[in-house]
Amino acid sequence: MRALAFERDNGLCQRCVKRGILKSANVVHHIIEVKEDWNQRLLLSNLESLCHSCHNAHHKTAPRG
Known part of the structure; x- marks a missing residue:
């Protein structure tokens, strides 16, 4: 699935x-x-393809459950 997401998102x-x-x-x-x-x-x-910066920013600000 990872490879498919990367391919879909170029x-x-x-x-x-x-x-x-x-x-x-x-x-x-x-x-x-x-x-x-x-x-x-x-x-x-x-699934969405992200760079490390965007992924880290999301998890830094996302509410934790």
């Missing part, structure tokens, strides 16, 4: 792309966290 960080920045992705992030819904862990629609 290997680019999707949050950077939304800001007009082309930056390589190196993390595949679960939009709905696995601990919240185990059944969505392998859904391509629940």
Whole structure:
């Protein structure tokens, strides 16, 4: 699934792309966290390619459950 997400997203960080920045992705992030819904862990629609900076920023500000 990781490889499919990277391929779908052209290997680019999707949050950077939304800001007009082309930056390589190196993390595949679960939009709905696995601990919240185990059944969505392998859904391509629940995955987004991110760079380390965006992934770390998300987890730094995301509410913890």
